[in-house]
Amino acid sequence: MPYSWTTADPTAPTRELHLWPHQSLPPTGFAGFILATFAMILIPLLALLGSVLLWGLLPFLMLAVGGIWFALARSRRNARILEILTLTRERAHLVRHNPNGATQEWTCNRYWATAQMHRKEGPVPHYVTLRGGGREVEIGAFLSEEERIALYQELQRDLRPLPR
Template identity: 65%
Template sequence: MPYHWTDPDPDRRQLQLWPHNSLPPRGLAIFVLATFALLMVPLLSVLGSVLLWGLLPFILLAVGGVWYALGRSYRDRRILETLTLDETMARLTRRNPDGQELAWECNRYWATVEMHPHGGPVEHYVTLKGAGREVEIGAFLSEEEREALYLELLAAFRR
């Protein structure tokens, strides 16, 4: 699962969540290289002719487009959410892909964990409520992961 709990010290627990990336960076490089190689195979028949120079820019443009799109996908998924629970406070910070950091803090006693099975941006939407605000957590996780996260958060807030 793309989240894990850590216990930095006995009085504090920390949960880190991040989006799942199914293609590792090495796989990205292999995929782009394989795409380039497969697009070059038809050019073998026009090797040595002027037609090669007419087709080559379009093939390079296609490979560059694939590289850009996959790289953009990686950049857009650089999200990190960190929930810190100590004896009295709950603090959620979210670092967006552009580097902007958002924070929510609440007295742990008044904080509640809620799941909205329908009506949210995604099915089984998980939120934390307290200090007059309701904030989402793990919206980028799959539906099954959000359900498991909800149960883990309930147990963590009961401690």
């Protein structure tokens, strides 16, 4: 799953939950895909070697490879999101690092922090939010539906105030 707790013990005094979007294409796969696309586009051009038609088609084929590279690179850049939920005995603190470098923060007394699941009302099915401190913030909206359901169950269990 694209999230993990730093400590497995839910009764630990301080715990951190790190969430990130799933990256199905690692950097080596990205380079391999661009190279394979480039090679496959060049195969039909072998028949045109030595003709003027090659130079007429080549810019458009290179534009297609460049477009694929741009689209995949943009998708990877937009998926650079990291959410960190820190739970201490007294506080629940959520920090979201956005792809553009901006940071969003939410802090609440752990006693009042609750996880909410909006099964149909949210922008995605089983939309999970944290409520407390007079605000409601989303968490893990980029996760798959099954992952959001599992995250909600874990948050329900772990947001309970710890015994003193």
